[in-house]
Amino acid sequence: MTPIIKFEGVTKRFGQTVVLNNFDFIVAQGEKVVLIGPSGSGKSTLLRVLMTLERIDSGMVMVDGEALWFVRKGVDVEPVTESHLRHMRAKVGMVFQQFNLFPHMTALQNVASGPRYVMKKSKAEAEALAESLLRKVGLGDKLASYPARLSGGQQQRVAIARALALEPKVMLFDEVTSALDPELVGEVLDVMRALSSERALTMLIVTHQMGVARALADRVCFFEKGMMVEEGPPEQVIDDPVNPRTQSFLRAVKLT
Amino acid sequence: MQVVWDYRMLLLQGVWITIQVTVTATMLAIVLSLLAGLARQSNVWLLRTPATVYVELFRGTSLLAQLFWMFFVLPAFGVSMTPLLCGVLAIGLCNGAYGSEIVRGALRSVAREQREAAIALNFNRFQAFRIVVLPQAARIMTPLFGNLAIEVMKASSLVSLITLPDLTFQARNINLVHVVTAPVLIVVLLIYFAIALVISGGTRGVEHALAKGRDRLAA
Ligand SMILES: Nc1ncnc2c1ncn2[C@@H]1O[C@H](COP(=O)(O)OP(=O)(O)O)[C@@H](O)[C@H]1O
Ligand SMILES: [Mg+2]
DSSP states (O other), X not given: OOEEEEEEEEEEEETTEEEEEEEEEEEETTOEEXXXXXXXXXXXXXXXXXXXXXXXXXXXXXXXXXESSEEEETTEEEEOOHHHHHHHXXXXXXEOTTOOOOTTXXXXXXXXXXXXXXXOOOHHHHXXXXXXXXXXXXXXXXXXXXXXXXXXXXXXXXXXXXXXXXXXXXXXXXXXXTTSOHHXXXXXXXXXXXXXXXXXXXXXXXXXXXXXXXXXXXXEEEEETTEEEEEEOHHHHHHSOOSHHHHHHHHHHHHO | OHHHHHTHHHHHHHHHHHHHHHHHHHHHHHHHHHHHHHHHHOSOHHHHHHHHXXXXXXXXXXXXXXXXXXXXXXXXXXXXXXXXXXXXHHHHHHHHHHHHHHHHHHHHHSOHHHHHHHHHTTOOHHHIIIIIIHHHHXXXXXXXXXXXXXXXXXXXXXXXXXXXXXXXXXXXXXXXXOSOOHHHHHHHHHHHHHHHHHHHHHHHHHHHHHHTTSSSOOO
């Protein structure tokens, strides 16, 4: 299995807080990895580093065989350029907890914006692509709706379509169902489940909902204080965890 | 009301000058607001520092003094401009300094998450600004620029003090040669008020266009 994501001795601090501490992590191409763990354990930071929204302090992050934040030049490391970051960002897409749709654009314009401005497709081509993606996520009748007029579940499906429109190799999902009313979780989960059948697409999913983890994960990683405490297939980590900290976390989650 | 009618041509000429000064000075003020507001956000000090100096200088001194300076003092240094150009420049520069704060505030009010979404979509910096940040900031700026335009209109009466025959200038002249001036002054106030109404109406139109279907319910 070729690794598509590789963290090697990555350290990330915010001031005094060490969020990732000499962190190692490997994800295989096409793998669906679910990250669970208490709030503040660094799960979002891990995804945000991959999306280049946060810089790391030391170590190496490789995506699809290329370094993300620093380049090794012989024995030296050099910070990367903006153009290299943009080259790397093309490989990764991200969906956020609060959707972060552009409020001044319709659903169609939101989804078409990437193909149009980044992939430089014609307006007609971009919109045709956006329309087919919106149909795929069940929003074929909401093309002209502005985000403010869509439910949370619908907005999140637009956001997923928007990220997919750029054909990323890796999709990052940061608690994408956490801001939704319980009855809307299902429609977003269905879209993600459909997506998870795409074998080549790598998915990294942060969630507090064990149902989501069970439905999607090849592998579940339990995260605490920027360290991987336990990992394995969902049946094992969720239903039969070995580590006492995983056990107590899961007990707390299941109570809610 | 006979006086008003007798002096209608003078008053109309005055209105025309007031409108000219208001429109051009507002445009100048908005352009300067955008440039200075953006420059003050920049992390390039060569842009930031001059912008800050400009804003502090023009915001911290009286507009009338700036106007007199341009009209009476600059010619001594070989820079002489027509009264109209002086008026437009002084009023535009001064209000551009105020307006830069509008731009700065509006840009800051666009949520960080929006910029992050733009990065995640792999927009370059310029695209993120033009496609994501600016349209959202424009919506916040529009009513504030409307207010600025009304401030500019009110300030335009100062040009009467540098010999430019605007509405206020004409009113004062009529006042000097005529005994019954109350009707003239009432009409002058009404004209200013009417211009302000037009500006507010236009501003609301732009706001409406920028809002599109966003937070209105389906018609
Ligand atoms: N921009 C930031 N500035 C300072 N501290 C931050 C910032 N972002 C995250 N942190 C801190 O980093 C730690 C990990 O945060 P995060 O990755 O969001 O955790 P999780 O997603 O697992 O809840 C927390 O202690 C949080 O307070
Ligand atoms: Mg988080």
